[in-house]
Amino acid sequence: MHPPYDTAADRDRPVTLDRREGPYGEVVLRRRGGDGAGREGEAAAGAPVFEIIANGCFLMDTSDGRSERLLIRAALDALPAARPAPALLIGGLGVGFSLAEAAAEPRWGRIVVVEREEAVIDWHRSGPLGRISGAALADPRTEVVRADLVAHLRPGGSAATYDALCLDIDNGPDWTVTEDNGGLYSPAGLAACRDRLSPGGVLAVWSAQPSPAFEEALRIAGFTGVRTEEISVARGVPDVVHLAVRGA
Template sequence: MTISAEPATIERACGPSGELVLRRAGAHYEIISNGVFLMDTRNGESERLLVQAAVAGLAPPVSLLIGGLGVGFSLAEAAALPGAGDITVVEIEPAVIGWHATHLRAFSAAALDDPRVRVVTADLLDHLRGTTRRHDAICLDIDNGPDWTVTPANAGLYGDDGLDLLAARLTGRGVLAVWSANAAPAFQERLRARFAEVEARPVPVPRGEPDVVYLARTPHR
């Protein structure tokens, strides 16, 4: 009988959202935020789909904004796309960015070294308020989605004001893609109030209910 080893703590850090812990479990890593499991490196299917679906059908070059670096699956996918132009990644936690120079580098495929990639250390709402730049695709992977925010302040992204701001930062052909750990019907209705086209794509996971990627196109101006 094989007994799985308990995850080992690799690093602890205190950041804007509280305590972050990076743990290693076998070949994989886990990030814990204030004692709550946030993400791991075991399965990035839905994070990759987030980016694939956002840029599908858009003529290159595509300007992308990724909200949340996480373990790097979304960034790695974006950097691998032949039609990707500039890629801006907004991540609030300096420790997470630092881990991509060491422990998590393989999972983001060293994309932080790509000259097309710019990493901004900031809260995403603050970043959006401080710029007028528009992107062809905005991909959000913040916390565990609209209905399950480990950091309470992140709920503002998924509310009325946050969605208005996100819609204003899209180009005319732009797509907003939002990752969620569960179906979020109320959030989907808020999207419908702001976008002409809204789609929910379930992504099966090994255990539990599917992840969901929400796609919203053609903002109402």
């Protein structure tokens, strides 16, 4: 049973639930406030908010998953409607909103999640983030691969191809969590993404802010139909999803 909070500030003070050092640095799971259960994927009144911090950099929390869910919906909407059971790769498990959105959609076929942090996977399989992802992880279409996404996509990492790549491993192409992640948005990284897509497949990349430079990089890499979808947030610039299509 949680002790009573003295003030609203006490309720909002972050509590560290787990802290681990891994090959890519430190990852931390924190909880803010809440003594209610809440609903899956929603910050219901009284529900705790969970946060993931990597190397001191805030990545995401469970307060509002609209943009992470949009990442999946927008990719599916951009695919030809007649394409049966499209295969999806989700880059980054995060707090689980993207995976939950994908598993809730029966049109998706195989759903592969690539996550490099063992701690994050544990927080979903046996920790508090299972309230968001539990049903999706139990879905027979879902496979979780523990690997670095950049290495997984490049030649020699995986021979699989997908109809959609939905990537959310950074705060955006211009704000990476680790220096190595910058390779994903380089010409070689975008070529690797293109090569992992089937003809007409969709690349969707989440970002905390728009990036005209990244849009141009997508066009230079040979993608077509490059566009950006925005979703408003409580403060600051909108979250966005960058979308691009591999030519047929």
